[in-house]
Amino acid sequence: MKIHAEMETLLRQGLANHVIARRLHTSPAKVQAARVALGLPNLALGPKGAASLEDLFSARTEPVAGGHLRWTGTVTRDGANKLRWRGGNYSAHAVAFRIRTGRDPVGRARTSCEMPRCVAPAHVSDQTERIRDNAIFNALIGGLQ
Ligand SMILES: [Zn+2]
Known part of the structure; x- marks a missing residue:
């Protein structure tokens, strides 16, 4: 064909x-x-079929070696991983962040590992975490000098 x-x-x-x-x-x-x-x-099941946003998220991802999670759902023209559920539009990264932390991200949730656009909950951070991690990193580097 x-x-x-x-x-x-x-x-x-x-x-x-x-x-x-x-x-x-x-x-x-x-x-x-x-x-x-x-x-x-x-x-996978569409918006009406998924019992929860988290279920829909899981149905639209697949594990990759190294603990990463590849997004298999919709990717917008500007490269964002998106899902629709019960009339709402969600960022896959924001959903991944909420799965791990139980709260909505502050600022944008982004991939924090080396795999582009990875959505493994453990590999997604928000602005608050990035600021905190940078401060820890800088303190450690400062401590070595
Ligand atoms: Zn990853």
Whole structure:
């Protein structure tokens, strides 16, 4: 089966069949056929199916060696990992941060490990943590001098 290059790109970005179909002016059935031909999994439960935002987050991630977590859900044009749940838009990083800490991030939640856009809860920090970690780092470096 010959697959339209742009369709493959959009499928690999984790977009839903109906979104790709609308964007490329084709049918969701053709997008699904391409998804199967590429061996890509169907998207996990949508906003209505997931019992919680955390469940939806888990369904849209896959573990990577080293304790990292790859985002398999929607990526916006500006490169942000996003998920929609019950009418709300959420940052995958903010959800990961909340899973670990039980609170919303201060400022932006960002990847703090070496894997770009990793969303492992232990590898995401907020502004408060970054300021604290920098202060600890600077104190340690200062202590060595
Ligand atoms: Zn990581």
